[in-house]
Amino acid sequence: MATIYEVSERAGVSLATVSRVINKTVPVRESTRIKVEAAMRELGYRPNSVAQSLASNRSNSIGIVVSELGGPFYGELLSRIENEFRAVGKHVIIAAGHSNAELERDSIEFLQSRNCDALILHVESVDDKYLEDLAATGLPFVLINRMVPSIAEHCITLDNEQGGFLATEHLLQLGHRDIAYISGPLWKHDAEERYTGHQSALASYGIEEDKTLFYEGDFQETGGEQGLAHLLAQGKKFTALVCANDEMAAGAITAAHEADLAIPEQLAVIGFDNINFSHYTYPKLTTIDYPVAEIGEMAARWVLKRVYQRPIDDLEVLFAPQLIVRDST
């Protein structure tokens, strides 16, 4: 690879001048700029962004940490964020945290050591303290789907509790009174908040929660299957089921089919997230919309505004979930 030095030689100018035409930081005489550009083209010169980054302490790249690279939810999120940045010539570096505190820290530190200008984090396992300390280092970052009050200005969240409320309220309005619940892992903030929403919806209808109709799943499809199987095996009656995300709902629907339960006639099912494939199910899944796209965009805009000084005014930080009624309830 040609270096800036070779370009300067070929163009007959100094290395600094080449740097100037690359970065357009100060005016360069038209004629010399043309010479330099020609030299760059002839040598097929590409700036070495590692060296740029080291010298300028800027990398034009944004680090992202998500739990998993796979899965419909994160894919959509990543896709949106990448789109926003690509449009302005920034690049994203993506790492996975695997819902594991150590790996999450690892990924964050890697991205830091890569000189990322900012981080967008969807982390579940590191504790609040760690994030507070991270904020104290001065590294700009956005926290998605998690509210840490002491660093609220870093947080972009969905009102998960409200979402949980909406889901159960919907079933209550349809007349259901015996409502089972398959939760995500309760150590995850969003899982807990959604469950809280469920409980307050029940309470608002004066219904006492039957703890035997609760199952703690894993946010995965198989968790939904096992959950419904478990609930059915208990022999308790329930006419509706809330699942804390769509993937578990899909699993539950499979289990319901296997148990010859008609949906929604014998069992109404509602999910959460409104992932891309939630309408693949039969019947099509009623769910709570998680505006991933908007949240991804907003996170990107946060960075553009705070880190790259782009003129952006409206920065929403709390998003509202929305009920999507389809055929499963």
Place this chain on the structure above:
Amino acid sequence: MATIYEVSERAGVSLATVSRVINKTVPVRESTRIKVEAAMRELGYRPNSVAQSLASNRSNSIGIVVSELGGPFYGELLSRIENEFRAVGKHVIIAAGHSNAELERDSIEFLQSRNCDALILHVESVDDKYLEDLAATGLPFVLINRMVPSIAEHCITLDNEQGGFLATEHLLQLGHRDIAYISGPLWKHDAEERYTGHQSALASYGIEEDKTLFYEGDFQETGGEQGLAHLLAQGKKFTALVCANDEMAAGAITAAHEADLAIPEQLAVIGFDNINFSHYTYPKLTTIDYPVAEIGEMAARWVLKRVYQRPIDDLEVLFAPQLIVRDST
């Protein structure tokens, strides 16, 4: 962030020695190593990987280009690759190509300029010449899902033609003779190969292809819906439908439901890829398995072997598709 220099000061050794305990490149006396490690811990030192990369011309990171970050297919692929590398302390940098030649080149060049040790490419738009030139630069890279004969040693592929053959053959064996086909964009290699497989299956049964039963879709769900709608609108009879991927198949199933066509009784539908959510459909989708996980792992192992000199012997390069029979045929 603390630098290696500050560590050396605190430990009372030279900067070079610190570098040695970090990289374990040459023996260091036990006692000094302990001092250095203590200093690193006390200062919370983390190597600046940008500087490491510049100095060593090695980055311990692997660049990946895929068409889209979203979507079940790529998510799974990325996830597998990341897993393989994480296990050995390497990191991945991911960029999207968006099925656009310019963006694909852009992404590749960005990754090159980030000093990636190797690239894993799933690119569809850049031409063979570009890839040949890239190979000529000496940059190690693996090409996934695309065979460029002149650089065959870089390619890991699925036999798409064979897959297309299997899909149609399956329908033929079930007695279908009037088989419609919804293809991917034919400029994409895999779409074309799958279609070729379809044609040769027909030929092997002595059936002449009816071009009016062909629709060129976009590999997206909506393309499948529109495709089936278009095919039905023609008024021609067909009892089975091959879709070149699962997402279009899901769309077609939706369209079939809307047209009150019973699946598989009135219309058998088969997809391709066996994406995670292909069994969400009702009825569950029969499809051709694309071994993404294995291919991702193999790509990672290719890199580990050729770039990082890990002792790995079995390197498969041509994978076989497999028929997965479910309920839609």
Place this chain on the structure above:
DNA sequence: TTGTATGCGTTATCAT
């Protein structure tokens, strides 16, 4: 407007 010189945080090649 352009050139010179220094530093960014490491690795690696010499010595010692």
Place this chain on the structure above:
DNA sequence: ATGATAACGCATACAA
């Protein structure tokens, strides 16, 4: 086994 010191490719303050 350890210490100087020169790269690595570029940005940038300072001079000219």
